[in-house]
Amino acid sequence: MMARRRKKVNRSAFGNVMTVLFLILVGIFMALPLVFAISASLKPMEEVFRYPPTIFPQNPTSQNFSDLFVLMNTSWVPFSRYFFNTIFITAVGTFGQIVCCSLCAFALSLHKFPGNRFITKMIELALMFNGTVLGIPTYMIMSSIGFVDTQWAVIVPVFASALGLHLIRSFMTQIPISVVEAARIDGAGHFRVFWSIVMPNVKSAWLTLMIFAVQGLWNTGASLFIQSESLKTLSYALSQIVSVGIARTGVANAVSVIMMSVPIIMFIISQSNIIETMATSGMKE
Secondary structure, three states: OOOOOOOOOOOOHHHHHHHHHHHHHHHHHHHHHHHHHHHHHOOOHHHHOOOOOOOOOOOOOOHHHHHHHHHHHOOOOOHHHHHHHHHHHHHHHHHHHHHHHHHHHHHHHHOOOOOHHHHHHHHHHHOOOOHHHHHHHHHHHHHHOOOOOOOHHHHHHHHOOHHHHHHHHHHHOOOOHHHHHHHHHOOOOHHHHHHHHHHHHOHHHHHHHHHHHHHHHHOOOOOOOOOOHHHOOHHHHHHHHHOOOHHHHHHHHHHHHHHHHHHHHHHHHHHHHHHHHHHHHOOOO
16 A cells, blocks of 8 residues: 655745744734733723823732722622622533533434434524523523522523534534444443543533633623522622722723633633634534
8 A cells, every 4th residue: 555645735934934923913913902901900090091001001000909809898798709609600500501412412413313303403593593582581481480589590591502502412423323332232321321432522512612601601790580689790799899980990900800811711721622623513614
């Protein structure tokens, strides 16, 4: 068997240099909002309103963060309570969304049953609608089962994510059915096949879904489902602090950095999985 010759890319050194420079410029352009946000949070008030504005603070300070924590401590609901609510909603909602979407995708992609194709088409159709469209029916359902004014009213609806189901199903359809059948011949049940064979092979998909879920739930603000102040989230509490006006611009900059830190950290950790998922599921189109 003759070894295949690798085709040599016909590209000049000048073309390579220009490609690298272009990618560097694009990277700088994409990083500018993050740099501006962090820089603004470290600026004293006299530099925040300076014109023309500067990219980096001349006298960096952490006073904005100190003022933020002082204001949070004056709230009649402890800061730790808002933080716990956000962590609880984010953790439980993310875990439940991954499990529910993965189980549904497992049934739709690796099992044939009447209505399989119809359900798949309905899921793809659901991707066309904004979540706001489902606001009223979701509220009616949560009210009928007694979840209004509880954290579960925010958590349970995210379990049924059409995007998450579509992502994971796109990966599961690429798993050879022979692998699943071999496991069943060896005596593995449905759940053993799901946890031990299927889920490790779609790791990139559910890690990507985890990032999307964390980003959405971490930034959950004022919700129509929750009226009790002690059940509201960190995003809501911080938005109330900075809503006073221009006097708290520095504090607002500090709030922006705190709220975007968790999604950014999650993305940095799992960025390779996001790229792989988008390339496989066709999300780039």
